Amino acid sequence: MQGEIFHQTSWATTIRGTPIELYKKTHSLSGFSERPLLFIGGVHGDEPEGVRLAEEFLQWLKQAEITHSAEIRPWILIPCINPDGYSQNQRTNANGVDLNRNFPCRDWSAEAKAPRYYPGPSPGSEKEVQALVKLIEDEKPQLIVHFHSWEPCVVYTGHPGKTAAEILATGTGYEAREDIGYPTPGSLGQYGWLEKQTPVVCIEEQEHIDLNLVWPHFKTGLEMLITGRNS
Template identity: 85%
Template sequence: MQAKIFHQTSWAQTTLGTPLELYKKTHSLSGFSERPILFIGGVHGDEPEGVRLANELLAWLQKEESENSSSIRPWLLIPCLNPDGYSRNQRTNANGVDLNRNFPCRDWSPESKAPRYYPGPSPGSESEVQALVKLIEDEKPQLIVHFHSWEPCVVYTGSPGKTAAETLATGTGYETREDIGYPTPGSLGQYGWIEHQTPVICIEEQEHINLDLVWPHFQKGLQMLLKKESK
């Protein structure tokens, strides 16, 4: 029933050698007329809301792909990019690096306002970031969406992502913003847009919210984003 979904149990590895899982619509997305949407959970290990949302989205996709695959746009999904940090309930990876400040972007900076934002010794130094950069270069997603928690909002980097961000915020009452409110050099958003002109959306759920509420908040918007419009 789920043969349409391609699952790599060890698509890449963390700096400690922990396997990173990857799911996608089929083994090869090259036959589709549109580029895929890439979804990522668990960039920050102390944000379980993002991992929960990624896993709930995967469960819905598994059901939809088994019943009506043709109605779903091409997609890729990483449930947790930072499993080492997630297992320790810490923002950073096992090297103490904030993955969302480590991307090899022209604006990467060695400066950080606190240890939890440490960008690493050099841009793209971390295994997790290297793997994601290669995936982006190989698959060329049309849109990247990563799941976080802080204060409720949906942030888009790159003006072409505004419409998708508004779709994802449907029914949540959460503000849609073009800027999170402070500089994020070396972030995924900056990398995707500056280096590839790929819009990136950061979903910020309320931190410490009841995890059972996360999927209901974003279910409608995610389904609207992924379902093809009927002709």
């Protein structure tokens, strides 16, 4: 049976009015017995690996919903949450704010070790973050996964996310670990776990890798996670 994919071409907009797309399994998740998995690409605009992974995962999901929809768990996917930064190949959004330091959580800090980590004038000041916070409030995902690039690893925030991180690392040779190695106040991981008790997994692909290698690296793990196999 073919599943329905709901596509919002302008789920939210940036300060510049740039639309942000969102896809999810069916228009309403009320018919499902479990809360959705939320996937996000493009938090940092200078990490094309994360956007590429989200886009190719979306293409796989579109086909999977045609061929074996019943096996696919409820999901929501935002291919690129920071389209302004992505178009300029810059980490920050159009306001010069690092979205992954702007979330309204108890450890938010006004301090930044460099301009590219600027957390904004106040927690949750940015439209992209506000939209994502509302989405999390409304949809109450059981797990949040966001796609980045830096040094290869799969990092989970919140112990319940450990199993998902290990699944996502399947076949990559990348370590699944609880700490990225430095503080990330105001990050999505901190917000999800500290404020919502929702585990968050951050996939870090090797930065500057051939983009054609990104999906093959994580295909097995993402398929396992979204179908619930071996989880």
